[in-house]
Amino acid sequence: MTVPTYSSFVEWFCEGPFAQYVRTIKSTGGFLNLMETAMPAVEISDPAVPDLVLHYDLRGGFGVNADLGSGRFTATTRPGDFLLAAPNFTNSISVDSFHHIRSIAFPVAHWRRLLEDPADRASSLDFGALHRGTFTSSRIRTAQRQLWRLCDEEGAPSRLLAQAAGCEILAELCHLAGSPFASARGGLAPWAERRCIDLMQARLADDIGLDELAAEARLSPFHFARMFKQSVGVPPRAYLMRLRVEKACTLLETTDLSVTDIAHEVGYSSNQVLARVFVKHQRMSPTDYRRAVRDPVRQTSLQRLGTTISASETPQ
Template structure:
């Protein structure tokens, strides 16, 4: 093991020798870092960083060899193939062709307690077999696809989205690594559900976190996320989006606030972000929705 020369994987990628190949990077307050890059053929090795690094090969088709912390491997990468690099390990990575990758990096300090809980205390960063090269997981691929799609709509991931996506991915990594997942529980107690929904309503315009909601219910984030979905039928992030769209509809119907102000009121960074989310869920733009509810006969005639 080597002492990390960079504070994070994203810092190394944005400042190191591969910086010019970085296409995009998003971060959620140091909790979860996302990047997409198109590195060239050749040596893409990197120094030790204090992050657990998960990479997806978007297109596949290239010969890949190296050591990510679990010993040497040499494979022909496949579309959607996943690779996991150990924290605090100077990884080697040699590729035959230029390629596109999507990467999630998890600062270990932010996620150690979560992994201990998810894996019933039996997940260890020192299990070499979880870093031994290419693997596949439809669960992780689906989580990554959803995460990138949501960030395309909303920008940098909210704290709620980042923690929820991270929990989903890490739970699957625990399962793949052989650590037994913590047993599922039922839904939220009525008092806990009521208090969490009240908090969501009260902080609709803020970047509320899964940790804050879980603390309100006196649960860990991992158990809270699963129990919330059991009780409400959707994850906390999806429920919060529903509340925001409902509030936006109310403001569009009952006030003359500009759409930009309404976006701020319901927790979106701009009217463009609100427009994308609103169109996805309502099928029309906020302005068209306002016109329709204010003058339905005129819209019908048109």
């Protein structure tokens, strides 16, 4: 009998015998795949797939006996623990009770290219002892929670969101494994900052990637993300969101385009997504904003509200 092969961890899980336990999937298609599962006690033999998979335990209290790529281990988990499965390895896992997990799968072909840095080295995505047991990391926990929250707000993660979050998580894994990336010093050169911002403004409607912005600055995506934040004050994704909201405001003020058309014009998949982003940063819906800016009395109140928000809040 021919053993089926799978191109990704998520594909195997969704097409295999445990598909019924999948609660949520969010995917960028080739960059980052997020999946939430809730399962009873189980024994699993994962096929070798070309993904590095980080599992986050939401519940805790289950016993696990596994080989995830660096030798067999036994552990009892606590809420917030991580497990890391090596790529291209047939994992063997036995879990003794109900468990609730969020998994992030990194396709290794993409991430090796993304993390490659001529001035540093290409990541092997081999994390040694991290594959042999549970571990904790406040940085990774915060990053994955924020990633999941933003995906809930905006739908499937954008390339920029997925790549930036992935770089942050993988950098911390390298640090925990004892092979940290060289630190980036200082911000972007003025010419590089200008070219990156110009590219964002010219392609607001596109699903632009961190790798494309980094290429404009002639840097690796990993170093670019940190240097951009040093120069501009916020991460690339937050700055792009700011540009999109500003453009949406202009279109609401000066055109009669529908909110759906404006959403597409500034790079959001639907009017619902734009509304969630807009309410978060403008404290009102796009429709209410349009009414306010076209009513002189309400416009005065809007201007006061905008001044208060800009003084107290920076998008993350």
